[in-house]
Amino acid sequence: MRIVVHSRLPKTTWQEKALLVLTPIVLAGLIFLGVCYDSGLYPAQRLRSLMAKHISARIFLALLLALFVEQLPLHAETEVLRIDPALTGPGIEMVHAPHLALYDPRAVPRHRLVLFLVGTRSKTTSNLEMDTILAQWGYHVISLDYENNVITVVCAHSSDPSAFTHYREEILSGASVSDEVEVDPANSILNRFRKLLVYLVRNDPSGGWEQFVHDGQPAWDRIIVAGHSQGSGHAAYIGQLFRVDRVLMFSGPQDYMDELHRPAPWLSRSSETPPSHFFAFLNLHDPFNVDHQIANCMALMHLTKPQPLMVSPGTSIVGTHQILVNDLPTKMHHNSTLFPDFENVWKYMLTTPLDN
Incomplete structure (x- = not known):
């Protein structure tokens, strides 16, 4: 099922209000004059004389049309497709909600797909605002419904x-290796994602999804893998398995072994995606312990010393930084990294030049 979500618009201006009132009046007047001319009710010579005398009316009409054209881009639309996972392949079941697939036909295309994995027990719709913003920036976006209940x-x-390695591996691939989760291959993240991409290519031919599929498999080099909380660790794991464009981690990963006082071993293993292509955005007061999160990120990024940069909403970010931290005064520290206040941070993580 397809729905259309309108772009976020600024507060209605006086020009827009004037357009709403005057445009129908002007159009009706033009139609009336045309009918008079065609029917001979009003001699053509008389009409031309009228228009010549009322120069101010013509100027007003020109200004009105200019305002109308200027306001047209404000009404761009973002395509939001809601897909029942069961429609994409045999054995696939819906966990919480439909998959979401977004793109904005009027945005300048970036030819990159953002695969977003939400956190524990979250629905795909929980990240719809961020997904919509990314689509308006020119990205294709998929928010994947997956087995995230543990x-x-x-x-x-x-x-x-x-323990953490087996937990991630089973959720991602469906291999029966973890005592904590139970996910079959059909409902693994990788299978659900691949089947959804193929479904989109087949059922939304004008959506441009074919650029992200090669021989029936995801074209990983055109894909940005992102995730929040539990999803951030899955995104990092995918980045290790495949050479993706970059990995964006929000409020995670949480794979720190308290009994052994160190990050899980999988975090520091070799990666298909260069470590310099991993980025993390954290909150200083995250209840899951920001120090552990930073240690996990350092292992992923192969960093020898911490380099977190404190960031604020709306401020420019200069230089090369892989770990960014906010101190926003909020009761929702763990979710703060997804607040639209930090569009500046998202854009930095998405567009900062990569070291190849």
């Missing part, structure tokens, strides 16, 4: 160094 920190007190 929180990541269930493994935090395990004495088994592979």
Whole structure:
């Protein structure tokens, strides 16, 4: 099922109000004059004389039309497709809500797809505002419904160094390796994503999805993998498995082994995506412990010393930084990284030049 979400518009201006009132009046007048001319009710010579005398009316009409043209771009629309996961392939089930797929036909295309993985027990719709903004920036966006009911920190007190690895592997691939989750191959993240892409290419031929598929598989080099909380760790794991454009992690990962006092071993292993292509956005007061999150990110990025940069809404970010931290005064510290206040940080993470 397809719905259309209108772009966020600025407060209605006096020009727009005038357009709403005067445009129908002017159009009706033009139609009336045309009818008079065609029917001979008003001699053509008399009409020309009238128009010549009323120069001010013609100037007003020209200004009105100019205002109308100027306001047209404000009404751009973002395409939002809601897809029942069960329609995309055999054995695939809906977990919480439909998959979301977004793009803006009027935006300058960036030829990149953002795959976003929400956090524990979250629905795809929970990130719709951010997804819509990214689509308006020219990105294709997919928010994937997946098996996310078991929180990541269930493994935090395990004495088994592979606990987090097996947790991630089963959710991503469906391999039966974890004692904490139960996900079959059909409902794994990788299968659900691949099947959704193929479905979109087939059922939305004008959407441009074919550029993100190669021989029936995701074209990973054109894909930005992002996630929040639990989803941030899945995004990082995918980045290790495949050479993606970049990895964006929001409020995570949480894969810190409390009993062993160190990040999970999988975080520091070799990666198909260069470590310099990983970016994280955290909150200083995150209840999941920002120090542990920074340690996890350092392992992923192969950094030897912390380099977090404190950021604020609306301020420019200069230089090369992979770990960004906010101190926004809010009760929702863990979700603050998804607040639209930080569009400046999202844009930096998406567009800062990469070291190849």
